[in-house]
Structures are given as C-alpha cells and as structure tokens.
Amino acid sequence: MKKFPHDFLWGASSSAFQIEGGWDEGGKGMTVADYNSFQRSHMQADSKVASDFYHHYVNDIKLFKELGLKAYRFSISWARIIPDGDGDINPAGIDFYNNVIDLLIEHDIEPLVTLYHFDLPFALVDKYNGWQDRRCIEAFRRYAQTCYRAFGDRVKKWQVNNEQNLMIRVNERMNMYHVQPENVEKVRAQMDYNMFVAHAMATNDCHDMIKGSLIGPAVSSTMTYPSSNKPQDVWAAKMNDNFKTNYALEMYCFGDYPGYYKTYLTQCGIYPHTEPSDAQILKQAKPDFIAVNYYRTLVASYLPADASHPIGTKEKDIDFDLYGYFKIEKNPHLPSSKYGAQIDPMGLRLVLNEYYHQYRLPMIITENGLGTPDELTADNKVHDDYRIDYIQQHIAACYDAMEDGVELFGYCPWSAIDLLSSHQGFKKRYGFVYINRDDHDLKDLARIKKDSFYWYQNVIKNHGL
Ligand code: BG6
Numbered sequence: 001m002k003k004f005p006h007d008f009l010w011g012a013s014s015s016a017f018q019i020e021g022g023w024d025e026g027g028k029g030m031t032v033a034d035y036n037s038f039q040r041s042h043m044q045a046d047s048k049v050a051s052d053f054y055h056h057y058v059n060d061i062k063l064f065k066e067l068g069l070k071a072y073r074f075s076i077s078w079a080r081i082i083p084d085g086d087g088d089i090n091p092a093g094i095d096f097y098n099n100v101i102d103l104l105i106e107h108d109i110e111p112l113v114t115l116y117h118f119d120l121p122f123a124l125v126d127k128y129n130g131w132q133d134r135r136c137i138e139a140f141r142r143y144a145q146t147c148y149r150a151f152g153d154r155v156k157k158w159q160v161n162n163e164q165n166l167m168i169r170v171n172e173r174m175n176m177y178h179v180q181p182e183n184v185e186k187v188r189a190q191m192d193y194n195m196f197v198a199h200a201m202a203t204n205d206c207h208d209m210i211k212g213s214l215i216g217p218a219v220s221s222t223m224t225y226p227s228s229n230k231p232q233d234v235w236a237a238k239m240n241d242n243f244k245t246n247y248a249l250e251m252y253c254f255g256d257y258p259g260y261y262k263t264y265l266t267q268c269g270i271y272p273h274t275e276p277s278d279a280q281i282l283k284q285a286k287p288d289f290i291a292v293n294y295y296r297t298l299v300a301s302y303l304p305a306d307a308s309h310p311i312g313t314k315e316k317d318i319d320f321d322l323y324g325y326f327k328i329e330k331n332p333h334l335p336s337s338k339y340g341a342q343i344d345p346m347g348l349r350l351v352l353n354e355y356y357h358q359y360r361l362p363m364i365i366t367e368n369g370l371g372t373p374d375e376l377t378a379d380n381k382v383h384d385d386y387r388i389d390y391i392q393q394h395i396a397a398c399y400d401a402m403e404d405g406v407e408l409f410g411y412c413p414w415s416a417i418d419l420l421s422s423h424q425g426f427k428k429r430y431g432f433v434y435i436n437r438d439d440h441d442l443k444d445l446a447r448i449k450k451d452s453f454y455w456y457q458n459v460i461k462n463h464g465l
Pocket residue numbers: 015018162163166220293367371414420421422423424428
C-alpha cells in the first residue's frame with residue numbers, strides 16, 4: 001500500500017500573469033509577460049483577463065479548500081507591488097496579496113510564493129534594458145525585501161524565480177527584441193549572471209529577514225536520453241542537461257559556474273562582467289530546497305561541428321556543446337501529448353534521483369501536468385481521464401523516488417485551475433477546474449470541476465494511496 005507522509009504538501013500551482021487578469025487594475029504596471037501576450041492576442045487569449053482570479057479569488061480559494069489542497073504555489077506580480085519596478089510601492093497591490101494569503105491560511109492552505117514568474121515590470125526594460133543592467137539587480141532586491149516585510153510573517157516558503165534556466169533561453173521572455181543578432185549570446189550571458197546575483201541576494205535577505213524561512217530556486221528540469229549507446233550521443237545528452245539545467249543548479253547551490261560552463265563562456269568570448277563583491281554573495285547564498293518543474297524528457301544525438309556551425313550557434317532543435325553540436329529527437333518509446341511533450345513518468349523518478357543525490361537538498365514538485373484541450377459536455381462536465389492518468393503515473397514516480405531515498409516534501413501540479421498557457425492561450429488547459437471561456441470569448445468565466453478534481457481530492461484525502 002503506497003501512502004505518502006501525513007505532512008506531505010499536496011498542492012497545486014499557478015502564476016500571476018497566467019491566472020490573475022486585472023492586468024492594469026489596482027495600480028498594477030505592465031509586465032514583459034503582458035507585453036508578450038498582447039503581441040499574440042490576435043490569435044489567442046492574453047493576460048488581460050486570464051482566469052480572472054483577481055476578481056474571483058475568494059471563490060477560487062474556497063474551491064482549493066474543497067479540493068483539499070494543503071499548499072498553493074502562486075507568484076506575486078512584481079508590477080502589482082512596484083508598478084514601475086523600482087519606484088513607489090503600491091499599497092493596493094500589497095492589499096491584494098495580503099487578502100489572498102490571509103484567506104489561504106484561513107482555509108489551512110500554506111502559501112508557497114514565487115517572487116518572479118516571467119513577468120518583469122516593463123518599465124525596467126524601458127529604463128535599463130531589463131536584466132542587462134545591474135540596476136535591475138538592485139530593483140529586484142528591493143522588491144523581494146518589500147515582499148518579505150509585507151508577507152514574511154505568514155509566508156515561510158519562497159521561490160526566488162521560476163525557471164530562470166528556461167526563461168533565459170527564450171528571447172521574448174527576456175525582451176531581447178532589439179538586441180543585434182551578433183550580440184544576443186553575450187547579452188544573454190550577462191542577463192543570466194545578473195539574475196544569479198539577484199537570486200543570491202534575495203536568498204540571503206530572506207534568511208536574514210524572515211525567521212524560519214525556507215527559500216530555493218524553481219528550475220525547469222531536463223532529463224535527456226542519448227539516442228544510442230554511442231559515447232558521443234551519451235555525451236550530447238549529458239551536455240544538454242548540463243547546459244540547460246545543471247549549470248544553473250551548480251550556481252545556486254555552490255555559488256560558481258561549473259568548469260564546462262566557464263570554458264564555454266570563455267571560448268565564445270561572452271564571459272559576463274562581474275563585480276568583486278559578487279563572489280562572496282553568491283557563495284553565501286544557500287538554497288534550502290530545490291523546486292522542480294517537470295513535464296517531459298528529451299533525446300539528444302551528437303552532430304559533429306562544421307564550419308557553418310561555429311560554437312554558440314543555435315538553430316531549431318540543434319544546440320551547442322563545447323566540441324560539436326547535438327540534435328534533439330523524438331523518443332519512439334514514449335507517447336506524446338497533443339502539443340508534442342513526451343510523457344515519461346520514469347523521467348521524473350530519474351530527475352528527482354539525480355538532483356537529490358547531486359545536491360542533497362529536499363525537493364518539492366512545483367509544476368507537473370498535462371496541457372491539452374478539454375471538452376465541456378452539454379451537462380457541464382469535463383471527463384479528463386487522460387489528465388488523471390498522467391498525474392496518477394507521476395505521483396507513483398514521486399513515491400518510487402521517495403523509496404529511492406529522495407527527500408520530497410510536496411507535489412504541486414500545474415495547474416490549480418485552467419489558466420493562460422504561456423504559448424497556446426486558453427486552448428491548452430492544465431487545471432483541475434475548467435474556466436468557462438475561450439480565447440476570444442470570455443463567456444461567463446464559470447468555474448466547473450473536472451473529473452480530475454474529484455479524483456485528486458480523493459488522492460489527497462487518502463494521502464496518495
Ligand atoms: C512552465 C512554466 O515552463 O511550463 C509555466 O513555468 C507554463 O508558466 C508551463 O505555463 C506550461 O507551458 P505552456 O506553454 O504549456 O503554458
């Protein structure tokens with residue numbers, strides 16, 4: 001009989017720009033995530049209304065209680081707290097999150113807060129070119145301190161940012177529209193480094209300012225299989241994981257880039273500018289846990305370098321390593337979601353084992369789920385047995401990993417309720433609760449419990465049994 005510990009944090013997740021709506025209400029400023037979603041609004045939903053949690057949070061939190069959640073992982077919108085990023089603090093923004101946090105606690109749901117989930121205040125792009133400039137580090141530090149002061153009496157578990165390791169690779173998320181192509185990798189490396197310094201400062205401040213606080217990074221996990229047992233393919237797979245995730249985990253946990261990453265930065269001539277005081281700050285910052293976002297695994301095969309692909313080149317599905325290229329391929333042994341993600345519960349067990357046995361830090365799953373269209377039946381039901389299957393298999397993988405010795409203290413699937421997909425609007429749904437809206441028709445925004453809601457409710461009630 002597989003039972004999870006009684007204090008296991010059964011939860012669910014969301015992020016501000018994907019769930020809140022009210023994008024310019026209560027004094028909130030525009031964010032990079034808003035901007036990007038508006039760019040696509042001719043073809044899909046944007047962040048203006050999203051799931052309208054901003055106006056429905058009282059009812060939505062009641063639903064979380066009914067679902068049985070022990071924890072709710074959500075992000076604070078920096079631009080709601082400080083609309084222009086580093087100027088005046090917006091009391092209405094503080095009030096909103098105070099209300100959310102108080103209500104969660106009233107319902108015995110622990111708030112797990114992410115400070116920054118893809119939504120840099122747009123004003124910081126206008127003023128400083130965003131993370132390119134060290135003034136953004138100071139702005140983030142001040143924002144984080146503001147949140148610690150306002151919410152730290154009740155929020156004890158924090159994630160500094162969401163998926164820096166993925167965000168940094170997506171030019172639109174970093175608002176790199178105007179960077180000259182020949183400078184893109186240099187700018188990316190500098191932004192990444194600046195974010196690591198900001199991450200370290202926010203970690204140290206959290207420990208100093210909030211008694212009993214726990215803070216850690218939320219990473220987009222990668223598990224890459226080699227396409228064959230050729231040593232070069234094994235190497236390509238390893239390097240894919242190293243360059244996409246492990247280098248970041250090393251920086252968070254040990255305060256320094258690993259050797260292979262330094263060599264890469266040096267060989268490409270893109271080593272970032274650093275300040276002498278950074279090293280100590282980076283070393284001092286010790287995360288208390290790793291938050292793992294896991295959706296799928298990848299397969300890589302090695303491609304020899306040639307003159308038309310100098311080191312550092314990126315093409316669709318073809319990436320760099322130090323000595324050649326590698327190509328991402330499909331895994332013929334795994335099923336795929338409608339949107340192409342390969343479904344692999346065993347990959348989650350592998351990821352958890354790898355991170356735990358490398359870093360020896362407790363972990364929590366902060367994202368995992370199946371994004372797919374759902375159908376609302378004429379009698380207002382959503383029969384999402386495919387989602388139940390997906391989550392059931394991944395919970396089993398968590399259990400197996402715990403039996404392998406991994407310290408896992410929670411599981412927060414994506415997402416609590418349907419929300420704006422980061423790339424596919426409202427067609428692609430993840431939630432336990434259906435939000436009655438389409439991309440361009442807001443309908444009544446009614447909340448409808450899917451079959452997976454009742455199933456997950458039972459899982460939680462029975463401690464994962
Ligand atoms: C994660 C992000 O990488 O993937 C979420 O943290 C995102 O914000 C999730 O929604 C799923 O991706 P998508 O593109 O299907 O929304």
